[in-house]
Amino acid sequence: MAVVCRNLRAFAQKTSSLRCTPNFLRLYSQSKPAPPKLVTVDVDKAGVATVTLDRPPVNSLNTGLLEELGVAIKDLEANKTRGIILTSSSNSVFSAGLDILEMYEPKKQNLSLFWTTLQNTWLSLYRTSIPTVAAINGHAPAGGCLLALSCEYRVMVGPKFTIGLNETQLGIVAPQWFMICMKDAVGRRQAEMALTAGKMFSTQEALNIGLIDKMVSNKEEAIAEAQKFIAQFAKIPPLARRMTKESIRQEGIKYMEENAIDDLKAFMDLVVQPNIQKGLGMYLEAMKKSK
Ligand SMILES: CCCCCCCC/C=C\C=C\CC(=O)SCCNC(=O)CCNC(=O)[C@H](O)C(C)(C)COP(=O)(O)OP(=O)(O)OC[C@H]1O[C@@H](n2cnc3c(N)ncnc32)[C@H](O)[C@@H]1OP(=O)(O)O
Numbered sequence: 518m519a520v521v522c523r524n525l526r527a528f529a530q531k532t533s534s535l536r537c538t539p540n541f542l543r544l545y546s547q548s549k550p551a552p553p554k555l556v557t558v559d560v561d562k563a564g565v566a567t568v569t570l571d572r573p574p575v576n577s578l579n580t581g582l583l584e585e586l587g588v589a590i591k592d593l594e595a596n597k598t599r600g601i602i603l604t605s606s607s608n609s610v611f612s613a614g615l616d617i618l619e620m621y622e623p624k625k626q627n628l629s630l631f632w633t634t635l636q637n638t639w640l641s642l643y644r645t646s647i648p649t650v651a652a653i654n655g656h657a658p659a660g661g662c663l664l665a666l667s668c669e670y671r672v673m674v675g676p677k678f679t680i681g682l683n684e685t686q687l688g689i690v691a692p693q694w695f696m697i698c699m700k701d702a703v704g705r706r707q708a709e710m711a712l713t714a715g716k717m718f719s720t721q722e723a724l725n726i727g728l729i730d731k732m733v734s735n736k737e738e739a740i741a742e743a744q745k746f747i748a749q750f751a752k753i754p755p756l757a758r759r760m761t762k763e764s765i766r767q768e769g770i771k772y773m774e775e776n777a778i779d780d781l782k783a784f785m786d787l788v789v790q791p792n793i794q795k796g797l798g799m800y801l802e803a804m805k806k807s808k
Contacts (some may be wrong), residue, residue, distance in 0.1 A: 599745030675720030
């Protein structure tokens with residue numbers, strides 16, 4: 518503020534008609550609003566946090582949103598929150614997955630930061646000792662499905678939305694840790710069938726194979742079911758719960774701890790390939806044309 522004031526005073530002296538008054542400063546600060554938050558957090562009386570992805574129009578996961586989500590999880594851990602409900606501010610999209618614009622014609626440094634942030638935020642969500650539920654109130658393709666799969670329980674609004682790891686349909690291979698998350702939820706056999714076909718499941722199909730745990734008809738019901746799931750842990754000794762979660766999720770945790778650098782390198786090498794860049798460009802065009 519002192520620097521702003523000094524600069525303004527110098528400017529005011531030059532123009533002589535302006536003074537560095539509180540009113541002037543208020544007008545100046547109003548003209549530079551803080552960027553909107555991409556993730557909001559509301560903690561209820563029971564200590565359960567609703568974490569809402571809020572990046573219209575489709576909550577595509579860019580570095581900024583992923584960074585905010587990671588910070589939110591760490592803050593909630595520090596505050597001993599009793600549960601996290603991950604949801605979306607949109608009425609039709611939980612998350613459209615990774616932001617393709619982060620990968621299209623990228624600067625190397627930005628691309629590296631993007632993927633590292635995704636890895637770190639994913640690991641924070643996947644391994645947090647806090648009970649986690651995805652209240653999936655819209656479509657959840659690819660990275661959107663990954664976020665939901667990283668939670669312990671999935672409640673999805675149906676019947677019209679879809680969810681799945683559709684990477685093969687886009688001509689790419691989902692990273693190993695995406696696959697581990699799918700295997701965690703539906704088992705190896707169903708995961709193989711889902712991933713090789715890049716299948717997007719209707720809500721009912723997702724329920725049938727265990728990709729989601731419950732289908733509901735609106736967001737309010739999804740939040741209520743999520744709260745019910747979290748409430749059951751009030752009676753479970755937290756240390757036993759935490760150690761059990763950490764242990765049962767060992768494959769994914771260990772994979773990321775041991776392979777983060779190789780995984781980053783593989784991603785960086787792949788994305789800059791001319792054929793991948795061409796594919797991304799065409800995909801972006803196709804999305805625009807389909808409107
Ligand atoms: C794709 C190849 C990636 C290659 C990278 C190499 C390896 C990387 C390894 C792995 C992992 C990748 C996982 C991913 O998550 S990739 C992203 C996959 N996501 C999708 O395929 C979803 C695409 N989007 C949709 O299907 C729809 O948008 C949907 C979510 C169903 C919502 O539909 P609707 O409500 O009708 O909205 P629009 O389609 O009109 O979209 C509105 C605007 O948002 C833009 N958009 C949509 N999705 C993305 C996205 N993922 N990234 C960036 N932008 C996106 C869309 O273009 C519209 O923009 P505009 O208004 O400017 O036209």
